[in-house]
Amino acid sequence: xxxxxxxxxxxSMQEGKNYTIYCNYSTTSDRLYWYRQDPGKSLESLFVLxxxxxxxxxxxxxxxxxxxxxxxxxHITAAVHDLSATYxxxxxxxxxxxxxxxxxGTMLLVSP
Amino acid sequence: xxxxxxxPSNKVTEKGxxxxxxxxxISGHTALYWYRQRLGQGLxxxxxxQGNSAPDKSGLPSDRFSAERxxxxxxxxxxxxxxxxxxxxxxxxSSLVYKNYGYTFGSGTRLTVV
Numbered sequence: 001x002x003x004x005x006x007x008x009x010x011x012s013m014q015e016g017k018n019y020t021i022y023c024n025y026s027t028t029s030d031r032l033y034w035y036r037q038d039p040g041k042s043l044e045s046l047f048v049l050x051x052x053x054x055x056x057x058x059x060x061x062x063x064x065x066x067x068x069x070x071x072x073x074x075h076i077t078a079a080v081h082d083l084s085a086t087y088x089x090x091x092x093x094x095x096x097x098x099x100x101x102x103x104x105g106t107m108l109l110v111s112p
Numbered sequence: 113x114x115x116x117x118x119x120p121s122n123k124v125t126e127k128g129x130x131x132x133x134x135x136x137x138i139s140g141h142t143a144l145y146w147y148r149q150r151l152g153q154g155l156x157x158x159x160x161x162q163g164n165s166a167p168d169k170s171g172l173p174s175d176r177f178s179a180e181r182x183x184x185x186x187x188x189x190x191x192x193x194x195x196x197x198x199x200x201x202x203x204x205x206s207s208l209v210y211k212n213y214g215y216t217f218g219s220g221t222r223l224t225v226v
Contacts, residue, residue, distance in 0.1 A: 033215070042220050043203070088154060100145070104154040
């Protein structure tokens with residue numbers, strides 16, 4: 001059974017600071033996704049990571065994937081209030097019927 | 113349509129009643145998924161449809177839950193004899209078979225069982 005663990009589950013940080021969210025998963029996979037969810041809203045796709053060593057950046061967010069370590073990171077640079085949201089990583093199993101398994105999410109609160 | 117459409121957006125029902133939730137995926141997306149998100153929790157997989165293949169029902173929590181999909185279009189998730197623990201947001205997502213473009217989620221149906 002594929003398990004996905006995120007940490008931290010809650011992150012309070014000041015504007016301008018940097019931080020990293022970690023996503024570990026338990027079985028082989030080469031597709032990992034990061035999503036953002038604002039309160040009361042659906043999930044917005046941030047990044048799709050498809051291979052070992054993949055790195056993608058959008059604004060102040062950068063995601064990477066290490067399939068050998070079964071680890072993805074979401075790095076936040078110089079945080080701003082607008083980044084406050086819950087961030088989920090999700091991993092596709094490599095089975096024929098592949099479905100996303102989600103981590104529990106990291107609630108990020110950025111304060112002035 | 114341009115995105116995944118779900119209806120209703122909110123549903124309040126009495127314990128013991130049946131409810132039906134609807135999902136209209138992105139045109140051309142052959143794969144469709146239902147997830148459940150309890151308050152403050154992550155997403156829990158329920159069921160997966162891929163084209164005309166038999167659905168993967170492995171995530172359905174009990175036999176009170178069922179889902180259907182007509183071809184590669186609309187899907188309905190039915191919960192019979194609702195219980196308070198069924199209260200959650202039910203999210204639908206669709207994708208191309210080639211999942212490298214990711215999954216697109218609908219805005220969800222917030223179900224409250226009173």
